Amino acid sequence: MEGDIVQMGAYIGAGLACMGMGGSAMGVGNVAGNFLAGALRNPSAAADQTATLFIGIAFAEALGIFSFLVALLLMFAV
Amino acid sequence: MATESSEGGLVFHPMDQFIVSPLFGDGPVAWYTPTNVTLWLALTVAAIALLLVNSTRDARVVPGKAQSIAELAYGFVYKMVVDVTGKDGVKYFPYIMTLFMFIVVANFLGLLPMAFTTTSHIAVTAVLAVAVFLTVTILGFVLNGPSFLGMFWVSSAPLPLRPVLALIEVISYFVRPVSHSIRLAGNMMAGHAVIKVFAGFAAIAAISPLSVVAITAMYGLEVLVSFIQAYVFTILTCVYLRDALHPHH
Numbered sequence: 001m002e003g004d005i006v007q008m009g010a011y012i013g014a015g016l017a018c019m020g021m022g023g024s025a026m027g028v029g030n031v032a033g034n035f036l037a038g039a040l041r042n043p044s045a046a047a048d049q050t051a052t053l054f055i056g057i058a059f060a061e062a063l064g065i066f067s068f069l070v071a072l073l074l075m076f077a078v
Numbered sequence: 079m080a081t082e083s084s085e086g087g088l089v090f091h092p093m094d095q096f097i098v099s100p101l102f103g104d105g106p107v108a109w110y111t112p113t114n115v116t117l118w119l120a121l122t123v124a125a126i127a128l129l130l131v132n133s134t135r136d137a138r139v140v141p142g143k144a145q146s147i148a149e150l151a152y153g154f155v156y157k158m159v160v161d162v163t164g165k166d167g168v169k170y171f172p173y174i175m176t177l178f179m180f181i182v183v184a185n186f187l188g189l190l191p192m193a194f195t196t197t198s199h200i201a202v203t204a205v206l207a208v209a210v211f212l213t214v215t216i217l218g219f220v221l222n223g224p225s226f227l228g229m230f231w232v233s234s235a236p237l238p239l240r241p242v243l244a245l246i247e248v249i250s251y252f253v254r255p256v257s258h259s260i261r262l263a264g265n266m267m268a269g270h271a272v273i274k275v276f277a278g279f280a281a282i283a284a285i286s287p288l289s290v291v292a293i294t295a296m297y298g299l300e301v302l303v304s305f306i307q308a309y310v311f312t313i314l315t316c317v318y319l320r321d322a323l324h325p326h327h
Contacts, residue, residue: 051161051313058310062257065264069256 017071024064026053031056087193092274096198096267114194115202122184123194146197151179155312166323173213174319177206178312185266185304189297196267200259207259220324229241229325258314265307269300 035053039046079253101112114173130151155175158165188195196202218226232240232249240256259302273296 040242048161051158054306054310054313055317058261058314062261065257065260068264068268 014071014074017067017074018068020067021064024061024067027060027063028057031060081250090278092271092273092278095194095270098199101198104128104316115196115199118184118187118194118196122180122187125183125187126179129183151175151182158309159316160315162313162324166314167319170319174312174315177210177315178308181206181262181311182305182308185237185308186301188266188270189304190298195266195270197262198270203259203263204255206262206311207255210258210318211255214315214318214322217319218325220321222325225324227323229321233326254318258311265303269296269303271316272296273300 034072035046035049035056039049094164098107098113098115100107101114101117105111107113129144130148133148134141137145149198152175155178156168156171159171159174163170168246184197184202185195187193188197216227230244232247235243276289276292276296280286280293282289
């Protein structure tokens with residue numbers, strides 16, 4: 001019984017951890033959108049900054065991946 | 079995981095594709111057992127050797143198809159290293175080229191039907207990420223000595239803030255290998271699991287045309303993601319390398 005409740009809590013927590021995905025999505029969208037806005041204002045400088053764009057996206061995405069990690073830990077490690 | 083499949087609605091479990099199983103027989107998996115992971119890692123290395131060694135053996139001034147691809151990959155990674163780390167990072171170009179080719183070929187081989195995606199396992203990507211982390215840390219101390227620690231002391235910030243920032247910098251430094259490895263493994267695993275979920279829906283006659291379209295679309299996205307994740311992994315390696323070469327920004 002007690003183990004069932006713990007497992008239920010773990011599953012609910014794993015589902016809640018998916019909300020981190022939304023935050024990460026907003027972050028990545030923000031980075032890409034601002035890059036596009038800047039690139040359209042000054043297209044000649046945009047090509048040099050694509051590496052920075054991908055680094056920014058990777059850092060924003062990393063936080064979403066931590067929520068995925070929390071979900072995985074709840075599903076398989078707790 | 080595999081035992082649930084007979085009771086559930088799906089014919090197979092979407093996570094079944096990530097099970098590590100021995101190539102011969104059904105015995106337990108020890109560290110020396112040849113498994114499907116071993117097979118696909120070996121195939122990755124063989125494919126890279128075929129592409130890079132074989133195509134440039136009789137290099138011509140006007141390159142053929144395979145030589146064009148090899149030259150394109152070389153030029154792409156070389157430009158990335160020079161752009162991000164600067165001219166003094168070129169010394170470490172072979173390592174970064176190796177990482178990029180391994181990850182991109184492993185990702186693409188994993189997209190073949192019935193293939194095993196080696197980069198979807200954290201065990202594989204963690205080795206790559208920890209190797210990068212150790213290389214960069216050791217290199218930073220060898221090249222800069224103890225002043226490498228100055229990277230954590232942000233001298234452009236106001237003095238009362240500096241200890242707080244130093245703590246945050248240290249934590250984010252040690253989280254690097256974690257996020258570095260899980261980003262690649264998580265992206266590959268999630269994409270392949272979604273494809274298999276849609277493939278499970280294809281067994282239901284009413285929605286099977288829709289699911290075939292969805293699989294095709296997801297597959298196209300996965301081809302893109304495979305390349306972008308290899309690119310992101312390599313460019314982050316370049317960023318970490320730049321921190322080791324020039325810790326004071």
